[in-house]
Amino acid sequence: MMPQDISKSPVCNLAAGEEIRGKWNHLIYRIHRRLGYGATGAVYLADSIKGTVALKIGHDQMSITSEVNVLKRFSKVQGKVLGPSLINVDDWQTRSGTYPFYAMEYLKGETxxxxxxxxxxxxxxxxxxxxxxxxxxxxxxxxxxxxxxxxxxxxxxxxxxxxxxxxxxxxxxxxxxxxxxxxxxxxxxxxxxxxxxxxxxxxxxxxxxxxxxxxxxxxxxxxxxxxxxxxxxxxxxxxxxxxxxxxxxxxxxxxxxxxxxxxxxxxxxxxxxSVQQNKKPAVQKSAVQKQTRQSQKKKQKSFFVETFLVFTFVFVVYLFYMLGQTM
CATH class of the missing domain: 1.10.510.10 (Transferase(Phosphotransferase) domain 1)
Known part of the structure; x- marks a missing residue:
């Protein structure tokens, strides 16, 4: 559960273009935009000499240290990629106080x-x-x-x-x-x-x-x-x-x-x-095609029979005509 006034915390209201300089490692991070915030602090998209990173800035040293330990533990889980990779840990010194932060891998994707x-x-x-x-x-x-x-x-x-x-x-x-x-x-x-x-x-x-x-x-x-x-x-x-x-x-x-x-x-x-349901139309289609082929064969057979009968009738008529001529 997040405190109701967490959004008013200085770490949650950094402006685009603002720079965060590490107290110990002296690395500089230029803020792009806030990605989100929670009870332990805010996460920002930022540029650094190591590329684009996700920067988590907190207001409680113990909470941030705990998260860093979790990320370190994740990195030791062999064969598994759980959370984002940890890149750097430092403090941000300001006039109003010192705020712990860490930089981690920025994961590109969709919600x-x-x-x-x-x-x-x-x-x-x-x-x-x-x-x-x-x-x-x-x-x-x-x-x-x-x-x-x-x-x-x-x-x-x-x-x-x-x-x-x-x-x-x-x-x-x-x-x-x-x-x-x-x-x-x-x-x-x-x-x-x-x-x-x-x-x-x-x-x-x-x-x-x-x-x-x-x-x-x-x-x-x-x-x-x-x-x-x-x-x-x-x-x-x-x-x-x-x-x-x-x-x-x-x-x-x-x-x-x-x-x-x-x-x-x-x-x-x-x-x-799903596979069985997709097969049913194919089976039905095959049956229809088989019926169609059988129908076509019947029609062809009927055509040949009718043609044969017509030619037979003409031949018989012609035969009787020739016999009549000879008599």
Whole structure:
């Protein structure tokens, strides 16, 4: 949950063209625009001697240090690209105080909403599979993502890949979630505690898909369980995934891998049905073509028979005529 006055913080109101100079490494970053902000600070698009970067400036040293440690930990997960790569860590000295910051890889891509707009609903399931795969890796490393929401995710590619762009809410397992957004928080919906554990992230992952179906979101009613049943039932996008989303809502999955495996099985079954449905018109078309060929053969056979009879009749008439001449 973000403090209400966070947007008034100096770190959230840097203007385009303003320069940030590192106190220790003396590297200069020229601000382009703000990409977003949260409870721990703001993220800016900036130029540097190392190219375009995403610059996270905070107002709390411990929070920024924690995020830096997470990014370092991500870089050590062999064979997995989880969050953006860490480039530099430093402090920004101003008249009003000293603000910690770090530069990280700038990931170019689309928001989930922009990506999904022209796509079929199957893509929501594919992206969720990717997200669950990464969450399983993160959980195995001893962390929960915490503030999991579309704002903190990006789709890069092609090949299309979901990526994390803000790890500000990442929390060590079994501790209290340090940052969350109500719509994706099971505590807000009365479905569990704010303890960092796999089921917390899996609840949020399910709500990310719900948010894709309902971009404007909605508030909690008196009976959240009934409310969410109606939400899943009334959405063509969510209906195929209703059982999986209900399990995530009720905390039935212990590990991200469980939810992922069920989702992969569901998508495979949908693919098989789609292939079978696509084959039916081909089978029907083949049958029609066969009937057409048979009909054409019958017509040809009928034509030859009729032609033969006509020639036979003419020949017989001619034969009788010649016989009459000889007599």
């Amino acid at each position: 989930l909403f922009d990506f999904m707009r022209p796509k079929s609903s199957e893509w929501a399931g594919i992206l969720l599979v990717q997200l669950l795969t990464d969450l399983h890796t993160l959980h195995q490393a001893g962390w929960a993502f915490g503030d999991l929401k579309p704002d903190n995710l990006l789709v890069t590619g092609p090949p299309y890949r979901i990526r994390w762009i803000d790890v500000g809410g990442t929390t060590v397992m079994d501790r209290s979630i340090k940052e969350y957004t109500e719509f994706f928080d099971r505590g807000y919906w009365g479905k569990g505690s704010r303890k960092a554990e796999p089921s917390y992230d899996l609840f949020s992952a399910g709500m990310v898909m719900v948010n894709l179906a309902y971009p404007s979101r909605f508030t909690k009613k008196s009976d959240p369980d009934r409310q969410m049943q109606d939400v899943r039932k009334n959405s063509p996008m969510l209906r195929p995934y209703a059982d999986i989303l209900e399990k995530a809502w009720n905390g039935k999955y212990r590990y991200a891998e469980e939810m992922r495996n069920e989702l992969v099985l569901l998508l495979n079954e949908k693919d098989k049905r």
